[in-house]
Amino acid sequence: MRYLLSTVALLLSPPLAAQTTPPASPPAAATIPADPALWVVKDKDTTIYLFGTIHALKPQLSWFDSAVRKAFDASGQLVLEIPLPTQEQAKAVIVPLAMDATGKPLTQKLSAEDRKVYAAAMAKLGIPETAFDTFEPWFAGVTLAQIELQKAGFNAAEGVEVALNAAATASGKPVSGLETLEQQLGYFHTLPQADQIAFLISSAKEIDKFDATINAMLDRWKAGDAEGLSALMNEDLSSQPNLYKVLLADRNARWADWIDNRLKTPGTVFIAVGAGHLAGKDSVQAYLAKHHLVAERVRY
Template structure:
């Protein structure tokens, strides 16, 4: 279940339409005040691309985190503070904006249900996965397979104690707005969701069934990913995030390779304008043979790792 990195908004807002399509539940009692949690140091990877009058920082994020990580300091904070602009995968939408866009791309109101689209031999495992997550059996039947996959990831993240509210994008966006820095995106929300929506049904179903298969090891996997991220182990993190996608060639190309190439094109163009920019994208895009840095090399642009 490696959807953690491939969609800044998909992961963080996947539960919106699910909530609208399940029966309301009685409000839970107010939780007790949490005990103070010790801060955990984190030093995630950071790169820089520069020429005589332009500097672009490349920072790999994790879209959902636990609240006790002190990553936004040291070299990361220095680079951010020196930048006049923040660039994310997409500008963060409000839940209302996201829901308006997600609906037409995530729902399939006619035709076979999602369960019926799955191979008969896989339906029991899918139903069991939903039950384990506490999702009613028919709750996702009118959604596309890709949306079911990322919804399962969203719920699993929450159960493991991770929150998009504590993710890197939220912190960076808030800091940029507080400092009066403009925030822009490499993609639009419609584009990002469209990559998933436009996948062939066979690829979407393979994506969903991979999520079902990985459900029992989700906690172990996400914790290992965050440990690699905290340590700045970009290559180790890339292997964990992208290992399943390499077996799904079309998914890997659409969600990783093609986007990295377009982002490298954007950086190449931006290098012609003076200034300092802080770019933050999912960490899986900044490691491996098809990384943004590898795509930049095709433009004869070198990204240098900042050691700190």
């Protein structure tokens, strides 16, 4: 659940950051070293870089330099999980998928024990218990995580995808997505009610530990410790096998299929997806191996 709450739960951040108003003064120069993991898959005429991201970051991290910048500059195409939509486009997709169509308030869908956990989390955040009653449980869970991210000092406008998208636009690189925003949110929307509630309650239970957890994940990401990051993220995913399959394993398998197919076309591509997708037993690299493809770590 740490992966789901700390990485997938950030998926609404890039759309909301895509149209962020530029600051009145230039941002401070990046001064905090960060060397996140980077991989490459090659054949005789195609090179595909795989970069693990964190969708919202703290300011002044110097991650977009060295080998990462070199790989990006050498690429003719940027591929993200989703193309960053405008706020208007995001709203048009989010609202119909997030709003509950049953008419039954969220708090009334919870068992007595779950409602107690949920109410305690909402109280800690200073939010009325019924604030999300008109929404589906998955959306309430995502929103709780986003609030905690902001409290921990993470900013979507500082996220990797926003920076990469801006750099690609400035250099005239085409930007595309492995999925659409509607597809990503649809994974949550189509989850059985019990799984959505399990996701929400897990989010509520993580409230007290969220700051320490997300900062520990950031430290491992900065150090390029992909396996350590995976171990922290995926520590208890086995408790929600359906969520794990839908939100992680199945998507990684499809992305590996995409990469295998893209290798048939010459060129250089820079792919950036959430770091949790690029480590562990069901990582993108593990599925690439089933295509007899090897993703080599770029050491720098």
